Amino acid sequence: MSVGAPKVPHRALITGCTMVATLMQALDSTIANVALPYMQGSLGATFDQITWVLTSYVIAAAIMTAPVGWLAARFGRKNLFLTCLAGFTVTSMMCGAAQSLAQIVAFRLLQGMFGAALVPLSQATMLDIYPFEKRAQAMAIWGIGVMIGPILGPTLGGYLTDFYNWRWVFYVNLPFGLLAMGGLWMFMPKGDADAGLKFDWTGFAVLALGIGSLQLMLDRGQTKDWFSTREIVVEAVLSGLGIYLFIVHMFTAERPFIPPPIFKDVNFSAALGMMFGIGMVLLASSALLAPYLQNLAGYPVATAGLAMAPRGVGTMAAMMLAGKLGGRVDPRKMMASGVILMCGTLYAMSGWTPDVPERQLVTTIVIQGFGMGLVFNPLSVMAFATLPARLRGDGAALLSLFRNIGSAIGVSITSFSLSRNAQVVQSSLSQVATPFNRVLHDGSPLARLLDPATPHGAQLLNGMIERQAQIIAYNDDYLLMTWLALPTLLLILLMRRASGPPPADSHVAMD
Secondary structure (H helix, E strand, O other), rough: OOOOOOOOOOOOHHHHHHHHHHHHHHHOOOOOHHHHHHHHHHHOOHHHHHOHHOOOOOOOHHHHOOOHHHHHHHOOOHHHHHHHHHHHHHHHHHHHHHHOOOHHHHHHHHHHHHHHHHHHHHHHHHHHHHHHHHHHHHHHHHHHHHHHHHHHHHHHHHHHHHHOOOOOHHOOOHHHHHHHHHHHHOEEEOOOOOOOOOOOHHHHHHHHHHHHHHHHHHHOOOOOHHHHOOHHHHHHHHHHHHHHHHHHHHHHHHOOOOOHHHHHHHHHHHHHHHHHHHHHHHHHHHHHHHHHEEEEEHHHHHHHHHHHHHHHHHHHHHHHHHHHHOOOOOHHHHHHHHHHHHHHHHHHHHHHHHHHHHHHHHHHHHHHHHHHHHHHHHHHHHOOOOOHHHHHHHHHHHHHHHHHHHHHHHHHHHHHHHHHHHHHHHHHHOOOOOOHHHHHHHOOHHHHHHOOOHHHHHHHHHHHHHHHHHHHHHHHHHHHHHHHHOOOOHHHOOOOOOOOOOOOHHHEEEH
């Protein structure tokens, strides 16, 4: 136990309730993905319209993540936690009961606003109720919810949709929300509230403009052919303007809602960069694997979901191991090992073909999940190793914000790269698949079957070319993610291992 740090009663119960809250929010970021076609038919929406069910949630959550630290200081962490849990649970029920597209988009906006605070509040609470020497274990427990939620979301969403109804994707939150609210209301210590704090509306407005425009640009860029349309250009300009104005305002305003001193902590600033880089790979790698297994390898939906589950097993194993070794092994070495494992498996996947043996597939994604767990847990510890306790709420919110933005950018980059590379490769292959290619006129049965001069042969040949172009494009994407993750190793060199807790930890247990 840290010197002078009081033991928090009912720590295990508080931990369980915060884990439930974390898992709820993390699951809901991806659980609705597989249910979109069913929602589309039920609500009478087009494909472009139904994607707003996802976009509205992500945008609202991204915008409302930044002020979580201020809100916790102003109203008290326990009060904010209970309010957000109640709001998230109620709006989940409203989403499940929605009867029109407009209703579900509005309810998802509200759900995202309430859900934005759950992950950073959970992390800050875990950091407070555990002493310094046990934070590695605490972050291992907390990290399981953050990392496993997005991985299990599509699998659970598919099961609920297939066996019940798409509305149960949202109704499933009710029992867990009530359980978490009851536990936190009874056992979580009541924090202080500073009623004299004034909200920085200018800073929040320009940050909301920047983040919201960026998220819209990333979500709609692929369907709108990026900068060839006025909408994407306007969103890019507004995003850059909003972020620029926020940075200027933050360093010039008297009391901005994100305190500039937080960026003076080198460990925390380096952790933000790492979280952004790992976030780019975390969601994009799983988002690519599911359609690869279904569309190219011919896996049924349920089998594809089960094939991806071992990554979560590897992540859980690594997090628990990192939690046990946290006090004995340098966290920087664990993070470096995790990044190397991630990059190695991504590079191996860049050479896959659809007939990759199941044993090789499972082994690769288990090792990849293990690498992610080795990075995420020590990173959560190192980010707060030297950060004063009064800045933990803002720090947890910023880490969540950078992870979400990194994930959004990673998915957009890989989706754009996949589509563009597939077109380029298909065009290149089509240039040699012509009636003038002698290989297609050697008299063999295969050549006669694929003769591009015949309608049947041209159709078969085009299908083969499209498939091969998709395989190469996926391989290129995994290679791209390898290069995106590798530079995070340099940020580890900036971090310094803390010999003890920050000074404020000696007398602060709960904010």
